[in-house]
Amino acid sequence: MPLFFRLAGLATCFLLTVPAIAQNGPQNLEYYPTNMTRGEIIAEMRHFSFALGVRCEHCHVERTDGRGFDFASDANPNKEKARVMLFMTDAINSQFLTELADRADPVVEVTCKTCHRGTLQPRLLWQELLLATHESGPEAARDKLTELQENYDNSGAYDFREWETNVVAEELAKEGRHEDAIAIWMMNAERFPASDAIQSGMAESYQALGDTLGAIQAYEAALALNPGRNDVKRALAGLKGE
Ligand code: HEC
Numbered sequence: 001m002p003l004f005f006r007l008a009g010l011a012t013c014f015l016l017t018v019p020a021i022a023q024n025g026p027q028n029l030e031y032y033p034t035n036m037t038r039g040e041i042i043a044e045m046r047h048f049s050f051a052l053g054v055r056c057e058h059c060h061v062e063r064t065d066g067r068g069f070d071f072a073s074d075a076n077p078n079k080e081k082a083r084v085m086l087f088m089t090d091a092i093n094s095q096f097l098t099e100l101a102d103r104a105d106p107v108v109e110v111t112c113k114t115c116h117r118g119t120l121q122p123r124l125l126w127q128e129l130l131l132a133t134h135e136s137g138p139e140a141a142r143d144k145l146t147e148l149q150e151n152y153d154n155s156g157a158y159d160f161r162e163w164e165t166n167v168v169a170e171e172l173a174k175e176g177r178h179e180d181a182i183a184i185w186m187m188n189a190e191r192f193p194a195s196d197a198i199q200s201g202m203a204e205s206y207q208a209l210g211d212t213l214g215a216i217q218a219y220e221a222a223l224a225l226n227p228g229r230n231d232v233k234r235a236l237a238g239l240k241g242e
């Protein structure tokens with residue numbers, strides 16, 4: 001086939017398909033450029049879904065005729081929240097990070113997953129456990145920890161190391177909730193039996209409750225695990241009246 005006809009064929013092909021693309025193309029974009037194709041938008045949407053650990057229906061409503069989703073509709077309030085997040089993430093990258101006197105090379109781009117890490121409400125582990133304790137007590141924190149470990153272990157969504165869970169007990173102690181703090185220290189001691197920091201933290205809460213025997217036992221446990229703790233030696237001497 002002569003080149004001319006092949007080109008002409010291509011051109012008609014474009015003429016026929018362009019209106020069809022326009023019809024199926026996105027109808028209601030406020031953040032993304034309106035010339036983005038449906039395929040490009042859906043690729044972005046997949047990122048959202050992974051970053052937040054949700055499916056399309058979290059932000060989109062079904063069509064009234066039951067034939068799939070009405071993606072252009074704004075009837076689902078979560079879609080508007082996600083829009084705010086799109087503008088916010090854009091502002092972080094294009095307005096705030098560009099204000100730094102000098103930047104990492106290459107620059108670090110903030111994405112949904114930078115904060116969300118596969119969770120819808122991007123709380124840190126200590127925030128989740130403190131929330132559970134406030135709502136329903138330290139046993140709930142233990143259940144929450146087990147649940148999150150089962151669901152998110154290895155995903156990087158939560159930091160399951162010792163210090164992150166010690167923060168929960170420290171926060172409860174600051175609030176004067178020493179019984180709850182001790183329950184969390186005990187949970188942490190089961191997970192990290194070699195930690196002297198957990199034992200000495202627990203001792204402080206016993207002391208705050210006026211439980212001298214409990215405090216002495218916990219300080220002694222801390223010292224057995226780490227004989228170099230001079231602060232613990234001093235605290236013990238004080239408690240024993242030496
Ligand atoms: C976290 C919320 C969220 C999730 C999850 C999500 N979307 Fe979206 N979607 C949006 C937002 C916000 C827009 C509008 C973007 C804008 O205003 O530029 C949008 C727009 C779209 C559009 C363009 C609609 C139009 O005609 O304007 C399509 C198509 C779409 N989404 C498909 C999907 C698919 C498929 C999935 C699942 C893989 C998905 N979305 C998951 C929030 C979400």
Ligand code: HEC
Nearest residue numbers: 048078081082085086089110111112114115116120121122
């Ligand atoms: C700088 C950190 C950060 C970035 C980046 C970020 N988010 Fe968020 N997002 C949050 C925080 C914090 C909340 C919880 C706000 C609240 O309700 O207190 C949240 C809440 C949300 C919610 C509502 C969750 C709910 O409770 O139903 C959605 C949806 C969401 N983000 C989507 C996104 C999407 C999509 C992106 C990327 C375009 C994104 N976020 C980027 C921090 C971030």
